[in-house]
Amino acid sequence: MRKKAISASVIKRLPRYYRFLGDLSLKGIERISSGNLARRMGVTASQIRQDLNCFGGFGQQGYGYNIEQLRLAIGDILGFSNAKKTILIGAGNLGRALAAHMDFAGKGYQLIGVFDKKPSLIGQVVSDLPIRDIAGLDEFCRENRPEMAILCIPREETQETARTLVSLGIRGFWNFTHYDLSVEFPDVAVENVHLGDSLMTLSYHLSHPKDTK
Amino acid sequence: MRKKAISASVIKRLPRYYRFLGDLSLKGIERISSGNLARRMGVTASQIRQDLNCFGGFGQQGYGYNIEQLRLAIGDILGFSNAKKTILIGAGNLGRALAAHMDFAGKGYQLIGVFDKKPSLIGQVVSDLPIRDIAGLDEFCRENRPEMAILCIPREETQETARTLVSLGIRGFWNFTHYDLSVEFPDVAVENVHLGDSLMTLSYHLSHPKDTK
DNA sequence: TAGATTGTTAATCGATTAACAATC
DNA sequence: TAGATTGTTAATCGATTAACAATC
Numbered sequence: 001m002r003k004k005a006i007s008a009s010v011i012k013r014l015p016r017y018y019r020f021l022g023d024l025s026l027k028g029i030e031r032i033s034s035g036n037l038a039r040r041m042g043v044t045a046s047q048i049r050q051d052l053n054c055f056g057g058f059g060q061q062g063y064g065y066n067i068e069q070l071r072l073a074i075g076d077i078l079g080f081s082n083a084k085k086t087i088l089i090g091a092g093n094l095g096r097a098l099a100a101h102m103d104f105a106g107k108g109y110q111l112i113g114v115f116d117k118k119p120s121l122i123g124q125v126v127s128d129l130p131i132r133d134i135a136g137l138d139e140f141c142r143e144n145r146p147e148m149a150i151l152c153i154p155r156e157e158t159q160e161t162a163r164t165l166v167s168l169g170i171r172g173f174w175n176f177t178h179y180d181l182s183v184e185f186p187d188v189a190v191e192n193v194h195l196g197d198s199l200m201t202l203s204y205h206l207s208h209p210k211d212t213k
Numbered sequence: 214m215r216k217k218a219i220s221a222s223v224i225k226r227l228p229r230y231y232r233f234l235g236d237l238s239l240k241g242i243e244r245i246s247s248g249n250l251a252r253r254m255g256v257t258a259s260q261i262r263q264d265l266n267c268f269g270g271f272g273q274q275g276y277g278y279n280i281e282q283l284r285l286a287i288g289d290i291l292g293f294s295n296a297k298k299t300i301l302i303g304a305g306n307l308g309r310a311l312a313a314h315m316d317f318a319g320k321g322y323q324l325i326g327v328f329d330k331k332p333s334l335i336g337q338v339v340s341d342l343p344i345r346d347i348a349g350l351d352e353f354c355r356e357n358r359p360e361m362a363i364l365c366i367p368r369e370e371t372q373e374t375a376r377t378l379v380s381l382g383i384r385g386f387w388n389f390t391h392y393d394l395s396v397e398f399p400d401v402a403v404e405n406v407h408l409g410d411s412l413m414t415l416s417y418h419l420s421h422p423k424d425t426k
Numbered sequence: 427t428a429g430a431t432t433g434t435t436a437a438t439c440g441a442t443t444a445a446c447a448a449t450c
Numbered sequence: 451t452a453g454a455t456t457g458t459t460a461a462t463c464g465a466t467t468a469a470c471a472a473t474c
Contacts, residue, residue: 009465011417015410019391033431042396045431046467053433061432062474078413079420097310098408107412148419172419174412178232183255189418191411195311197228198404199320199387200291204224205402206361206385207292222441246455258455259443266457274456275450 010051014074016041017051021071033064080108084172085146089161091116091124091131094176095152099127109148113140141168148172155179223264227287229254230264234284246277293321297385298359302374304329304337304344307389308365312340322361326353354381361385368392 020041024032034052038045052058052070055077059065075081086109088095095114104111114126117134124131132140149170153161158179165173172189175181181190233254237245251258265271265283268290272278288294299322301308308327317324327339330347337344345353353359362383366374371392378386385402388394394403 007465012410012414014417015407015413016393018413019393019410035431040396041393044467046469047465049431049433050466057433059432060474061472062430064431077417079416080413082420084416084419093310093313097306100306102408102412104412107409107416109412109416148415171422172415174415180229180232180254183253187423189415189422191415191418193408193411194228195315195406196320197225197232198406199315199317199322200228200231200293201225202361202385202387202402202404203292203297203320203322204227204290205404206297207295209384209402210400220441248455257443259445260441262455262457263442270457272456273450274448275454277455 006054010054013047013051014078017048018071018074018078021067021074024067025071029067031064031066034059036064078107080106082108083110084108084148085144086111086148086150087113087115087140087146088126088150088152089115089134089137089165090150090152091118091121091126092152095150096126098150098152098176099129112144112146115140137164138168141165141170145169148174150174150176151181152176159184219267223267226260226264227291230261231284231287231291234280234287237280238284242280244277244279247272249277291320293319295321296323297321297361298357299324299361299363300326300328300353300359301339301363301365302328302347302350302378303363303365304331304334304339305365308363309339311363311365311389312342325357325359328353350377351381354378354383358382361387363387363389364394365389372397 020037034045034048038048041048049059052065055073058070058073086104088099088111091099091114095116099111099114111127111129114129114131115134115137116122116131121131122133147170149165149172151158151161151173155178158175158177158181162173162181162185166185166188170188173181173191175190175192176195178194178196180192182192233250247258247261251261254261262272265278268286271283271286299317301312301324304312304327308329312324312327324340324342327342327344328347328350329335329344334344335346360383362378362385364371364374364386368391371388371390371394375386375394375398379398379401383401386394386404388403388405389408391407391409393405395405
């Protein structure tokens with residue numbers, strides 16, 4: 001049933017295509033060639049054609065790609081069409097900011113619950129959802145069957161919380177903790193965001209400026 | 214003066230080494246072999262040795278690596294030793310959460326100013342800093358010479374704001390906007406975080422579960 | 427039709443892994 | 451010293467780029 005697996009490099013580039021195609025669509029442009037898109041994105045036309053052809057022939061010789069059609073196709077590939085029920089664990093500064101700031105619906109997610117253990121937070125409303133006591137997590141999951149969990153909790157609690165969540169049916173984590181979930185849980189999808197790593201990488205580049213070639 | 218350039222793949226792995234070495238150090242472990250570290254991190258020992266040897270021989274045959282010594286060396290390579298003055302542009306939910314949540318000092322950054330244009334925010338205090346009117350940005354930069362800017366502003370304002378900041382001496386961006394700064398500014402260091410892309414990638418993996426091999 | 431541009435194969439390049447002599 | 455483990459070279463693997471026949 002499945003063709004050969006798509007490489008991680010290709011998958012990580014799809015969201016960027018999706019974004020650029022969205023911009024072009026908003027500008028009212030209807031079609032684009034791989035060469036033109038490549039110039040705008042700072043990549044090679046070959047790469048774009050290779051990447052897209054992992055999933056099928058979306059273009060037309062002599063014409064290029066229909067922007068809106070391609071955008072929708074990539075959205076489908078990325079899985080935006082099915083509603084993925086999502087919970088947020090940890091409603092501190094970062095958790096609340098994410099709940100308020102991200103466009104979950106546009107990516108096929110549906111935020112259905114927010115949890116924290118801190119009494120002063122419980123009951124507050126974030127993004128139209130009441131912050132619930134983490135003590136009610138089991139019951140909530142059994143009733144509502146969320147499949148994705150956003151982790152904004154302290155490092156020390158991550159491993160145990162993740163194990164609990166997996167046992168409750170969670171199949172993917174968007175992990176903002178300083179703990180590396182990738183090593184365990186081979187069957188669970190994990191995106192480790194690691195904002196600290198990103199800041200460290202930037203520090204390297206600031207400290208080692210490129211020569212002007 | 215400079216040796217051959219280090220590849221981006223290697224640089225992006227350094228923060229993860231730094232983190233794992235920090236954990237080991239806290240556990241009171243003193244030395245480790247590439248093989249042991251590789252097992253813990255889920256990578257190959259070859260990769261660790263190759264990566265480290267881009268920067269010099271930190272290990273000792275028959276012994277391995279001294280954890281704390283290696284950690285400090287990687288911190289130096291990442292540039293944590295010089296204080297990088299930093300400003301935050303945009304003090305909305307996400308900006309304020311980052312200011313409160315991140316350990317800037319531990320990575321050699323020093324947050325010295327927070328800016329927004331929204332009157333109701335100006336004057337509020339975030340992470341011990343008053344939110345300033347963006348109108349005073351020029352003067353502040355000329356006086357204080359920040360070199361890095363965190364961008365938490367709307368998409369539409371990004372390009373122009375970034376250009377202004379570069380003209381005011383900013384040499385690096387930690388970019389949380391939905392706009393892709395990488396294409397312009399060849400001489401400026403940019404880390405595009407693109408939380409949305411990460412969420413989309415996760416969506417793909419949730420929608421295409423791996424076969425249990 | 428002629429020109430443009432794809433889909434796809436082949437060539438190149440870079441990154442990862444394996445192997446092992448050097449050496450602590 | 452003998453055993454362990456590095457630093458480093460060589461082999462493999464995968465990803466990117468180039469090229470071009472197919473075709474709209």
